[in-house]
Amino acid sequence: MKGIREIFGKEMARIFRDKKMVFSVFVLPVVIMLVIFSVVGMMAERKQKDIEAHKSRIYTLHAPTDFQQQMEASGxxxxxxQIESEKEFEAAxxxxxxxEIDLIVRFSDGFEEQTKAYKEGEPLPWVNTYENPSEEYSAKTSSFVKTMLESYRQTLLVERVEDLRQLTVFEVNTDNSQMYIQDKAKATGKMAGTMLPYFVTVFLFAGAMGIGTxxxxxEKERGTMYSLLVTPIQRSSIVLGKVFSLMTISGISAIVYVTALAVAANTIFKDKLSGANFHLDIQAGQIAMLGVLLLFMxxxxxxxxxxxxxxxxxVKEAGTYIMPAYMLVLIIGLISMFSTGKPQESLWFVPFYNNAMAxxxxxxxEITLFQYGITVxxxxxxxxxxxxxxxxxxxxEKVMSK
Incomplete structure (x- = not known):
């Protein structure tokens, strides 16, 4: 134990005496993370405002006058x-x-007359909308026009049937105040849990990778490892001292990063993430379970x-070797972000993936003690x-003499 404490103390002292290393491990990643999230949030907000401020360009073919007026009066x-021919339609x-434009709304030729003089058994008049789903402006315009078309349909129905309730039969979701039954804290935790495995993986590896190599x-590269190996300290103690110190640095860095992320989520990025309903409320039991899991991870x-x-x-060679392992664990964290439903019990025996699920x-x-116990x-x-x-x-000696 004495040898382990000596190596552990030596490594911890070396790290914390180096102000540049402390800054690069504990401070710089947090700053970078907050800057990235701030920039992403600002850009997303700016994009949304740009979409809202955009003046949509809508082409209509054979549009009834009353529908055209209804759209213009909507604000x-x-x-x-208004286009008049098939040639103009193809060009549109x-x-x-x-x-160049956002939407085309095409009505069947003679739409207005067909709706007014419609008789049972005749072909129904139609309306087609043409949009570009890869363009945000087009999607926004399409959503508006489809809402207006539904309103226009209701207007025409009122002209044909005085009481629309005769056609409605029943209504759906009339009591908006009771539509959503959920535990907001649990829902927020689930959303945070979707992103957290990925970030934890990044934080744990990022916190340990540079220092660990x-x-x-x-030390092998500098030649100091050889002098350490000939000391009276057992080699197993050297290993454990280095692993425990690396684990401590990795764990501290992960806690710092996750705490910063949680604070930022509840303050700086609260509205950007999920509006006023976002509030990350973690109970003491959850903190304890998460802390133990992070320690073992x-x-x-x-x-x-x-x-x-x-x-x-x-160090350079070690970094090259570590990168594939880093990417593999990172991919597992990403996969967990897109999983749906409750995972199969057998998946709790899959290394690394069970950490993300936990x-x-x-x-x-939603985790059981059995699942948590297996993972830990x-x-x-x-x-x-x-x-x-x-x-x-x-x-x-063959390995250490390389």
Whole structure:
């Protein structure tokens, strides 16, 4: 134990005495994260305002006069152009594709007369709208026009049937105050849990990767590892001291990043993320479960980084080896963001993926003790196994002399 404490203290002192390293590990990532989210939020807000301020360009073919007047009287910011021929219609479709106009509304020829003189069994008059779904302006304009068409349909029905209730039969969702039954805190936690596995993976690896490669591969590159190996300290103690110090740094950095993200979500980005309903309310039990899981995840990721660094001669080489592992774990975190429904029980035995699912389950308050226990136990077991492999590698002169 004494040797472990000596190595642990040495590594922690080396890191925290280096102001540049403290800044790069704990402060700079938070600043970068907040700047990125601020810029993304500002750009999204600016984009939304630009869409709202855009004057839509709408072409109509065979449009009834009363519908044209109804649209113009709606107050919707738009410029209306009436086209008269098939040639103009084909030219308008090209303009839609090129983004020059936003929408074409085509009525069947003789639409107004057909609706007024309609008899049972005759072909129904029709309306087609043409939009470009890849253009936000076009999608916004289409949504408005479809609403106006439904309103126009109701107007024509009133002319044909005095009491629309005879055709309605029943109404749906009339009591808006009771339509949504949910636990807002749980819903918010579920939303946060969707994003958190990805960010936690980034934070844990980012917090440990640079320091971890320097702790082992860096010392081998500088030649200080050899002098350390000939000291009376057991090599297993050297390994554990380095792994525990790396785990501590990784865990602290993850807690700092997640805390900063949670504070930012409830303050700076609250309205941008989910309006006034967004409030991340985490209970003490959730914090404890998340803390233990993060601790063991830090341990596992630290052992992965340390193991890879053992077989590298330089920091640069170690970084090259670590990157595929980093990408693999990152992809697993991304996959969990798009999962739906409750995961199959067998998936809780899949390493790394069960960590992402556990974070989601903790945040949404939907994880069972069995699922949590399996995840924590497996994560710890893998970390212990990898630590044993690292100890074996340290005891190999062939590996350490590289």
């Amino acid at each position: 919707f910011l738009a410029e209306y152009t 479709k090209k303009k839609i594709k090129e983004g 320097d702790m082992i591969a860096g 830090s341990f596992l990721y630290s052992t992965i980084i340390a193991l890879i660094s053992v077989f590298a001669k330089t 974070i989601q389950g903790i945040m949404s308050q 136990a497996e994560t710890l077991a893998l970390g212990v196994i990898l630590t044993g492999v690292i100890v074996k590698a340290f005891e190999s």
